[in-house]
Amino acid sequence: MKPVYLINGFLESGKTSFIRFTIQQPYFQIRGTTLLLLCEEGEVEYDEKVLHASKTVVRVLEDEEEFTAANLVKLEKEYQPERIIIEYNGMWNMKDMALPFHWNLEQQITCIDASTFPTYYNNMKSMVAEMIRKSELIIFNRCDTVMDNLASYRRNIKAVNANADVVFENAEGEINEIFEEDLPYDLKQDKIVLDDNSYGIWYLDMMDHAERYADKTIEFIGMVMKPPKFPKGCFVPGRMAMTCCAEDMTFLGYVCKYDKADEIADRSWVKVEVTVKKEYWKDYKGEGPVLYASKIEAAQKPKQEVIGFN
Numbered sequence: 001m002k003p004v005y006l007i008n009g010f011l012e013s014g015k016t017s018f019i020r021f022t023i024q025q026p027y028f029q030i031r032g033t034t035l036l037l038l039c040e041e042g043e044v045e046y047d048e049k050v051l052h053a054s055k056t057v058v059r060v061l062e063d064e065e066e067f068t069a070a071n072l073v074k075l076e077k078e079y080q081p082e083r084i085i086i087e088y089n090g091m092w093n094m095k096d097m098a099l100p101f102h103w104n105l106e107q108q109i110t111c112i113d114a115s116t117f118p119t120y121y122n123n124m125k126s127m128v129a130e131m132i133r134k135s136e137l138i139i140f141n142r143c144d145t146v147m148d149n150l151a152s153y154r155r156n157i158k159a160v161n162a163n164a165d166v167v168f169e170n171a172e173g174e175i176n177e178i179f180e181e182d183l184p185y186d187l188k189q190d191k192i193v194l195d196d197n198s199y200g201i202w203y204l205d206m207m208d209h210a211e212r213y214a215d216k217t218i219e220f221i222g223m224v225m226k227p228p229k230f231p232k233g234c235f236v237p238g239r240m241a242m243t244c245c246a247e248d249m250t251f252l253g254y255v256c257k258y259d260k261a262d263e264i265a266d267r268s269w270v271k272v273e274v275t276v277k278k279e280y281w282k283d284y285k286g287e288g289p290v291l292y293a294s295k296i297e298a299a300q301k302p303k304q305e306v307i308g309f310n
Helices: 015-024 049-054 070-080 117-123 125-132 145-158 200-208
Strands: 002-009 034-038 056-060 083-087 103-113 135-140 165-170 173-175 192-195 215-226 235-241 249-253 270-279 286-299
Touching: 002 015, 015 049, 015 103, 015 249, 034 070, 049 056, 056 070, 083 286, 117 145, 135 145, 145 165, 145 200, 173 249, 200 215, 200 235, 200 249, 215 249, 235 270
Parallel strands: 002 083, 002 103, 034 056, 034 083, 103 135, 135 165, 192 215
Antiparallel strands: 165 173, 215 235, 215 270, 235 249, 270 286
């Protein structure tokens, strides 16, 4: 299998700078040729000395029609690379990308210009979602002028790809962000009451910072989900969320332990009062948030059944 590294993002999002930095690093001085496929050319160019030192050859694919499995195989035969880096064109639909069957996508990284992210996200949301949905790492650069918006940017990304690592960078380098002050509730309170606007934010923040909620009491209204073969005394209270568009819906909830769970009807609406613990759960494949219900009562279905993240 031929290892492939895909770097995507819109024009001037920092893709070339990221690749140029990477191939100059000592750990990249490895045996064999690297084939770098450029699907668009921005203002930043590659230094010929750097390309030579890293044994990197560049080929430009100007038109999307050139990006076919057959043409990619021809390039592979011509250059016999040990690895392939693709600087993908942000305006080409990721759904249409077809790699040769023996090319293995080792890593996908998305670069985003933080200063223009709202424009692209609000006007081309489905295309942005396709970029980040399978990316392991999302890099926001040029964050200097939008520091107050980073918490919402991160939530937008996590709503589409909960497993992605999100990194913010400004002129001085990586930002070690702490977003507690941006939460729509007070973490200093022993009991946190969630509404339609704060549930999604709580769910995403719990994913990465379960320690913030350890032993706190959380109250919210949610729908009961009982997955097949779920352990006795357990269920999942949660909410449906629209992550990108009306066709892209998902249920957000954490496992909840309750000794009378069998008495609660699947798909019913309840108000729950729970305490948060961080424990091993097999479906998490490790430790994660586990809720312990102390009080459950029937509730009316909310007027706003589907929540958002903004």
